[in-house]
Amino acid sequence: MQFEMSFPQPLSEKYRPKRIAEFVGLDRPKRIASKLAANPYPSAWLFVGPSGTGKTTMALSLATEMPAELHHIPAKECTLETVQEVCRKCHYSPRQPENWQPVRFHLVLVDEADQMSYPAQLAFLSKLDATAFPPNTIFIFTCNATESLEKRFLSRCRTIEFSSYGMASEIVGLLTAIWDKETGSSNERPNFQRIAKDSCNNVRDALMSLEVEIMAAA
Incomplete structure (x- = not known):
């Protein structure tokens, strides 16, 4: 799979919430x-x-x-x-x-x-x-x-x-949406459940891991 990476800045900054309602969990x-x-x-x-x-x-x-x-x-x-x-x-x-x-x-x-x-x-x-x-x-x-x-x-x-406890499903949903948007493809997705677990449901850490996955797939 080949595609152009569209993010000119870290994903944690690009997708940082601007409004209260935008927060995950x-x-x-x-x-x-x-x-x-x-x-x-x-x-x-x-x-x-x-x-x-x-x-x-x-x-x-x-x-x-x-x-x-x-x-x-x-x-x-x-x-x-x-x-x-x-x-x-x-x-x-x-x-x-x-x-x-x-x-x-x-x-x-x-x-x-x-x-x-x-x-x-x-x-x-x-x-x-x-x-x-x-x-x-x-x-x-x-x-x-x-x-x-x-x-x-x-x-x-x-x-x-503030706690990330019980946020795994929300983080997986966020990672999925960002992956599809950044890569333009819903195919060959990484294991988002593993990323969420390895990051201990920390959104910022999960986005950093996703950034690596996107760069590896580009």
Whole structure:
């Protein structure tokens, strides 16, 4: 079988969900995120789960659907000064994009929050108190595990668990659809069940394996 490979970027990026409804599985996180997008309110959220389960992408999709002005901070860059500066910006009205629906909220996204330093956690903790909470702001922290996070910090956040458990059939369906689209052929398909199993139902890892299969078949 010969065909032209059509993806100019990794499949995990090309098929990264842009809207909450586009996620594979994750029914509970999708329901909560959809309701928050429709009726946002000042709050702090912790997205917890294994790497590659869609935590960051879900937060980005939420910012798009609200819509909100996004402040994206990797945990390793999360210093006391960064926290103070971002929270200062959140006390002002969000920037308004041209020719788009009004933006009323800020969304502060901290990736890999379990890698935040203790001072950074304390800095956020002081901002998550009801009396100091920036107006019209939603904080989302993503992490793989919570053991390294301060208990007081955790107590200020609403937790949503992300899991790939029980998603094998959805992942097989996704791999099948992408294979057919990228190769233009439903013949000579690889063993998608094996790919899903070997990736432990991790969508990102499964798409990386599919990319190898497509290149091998080209």
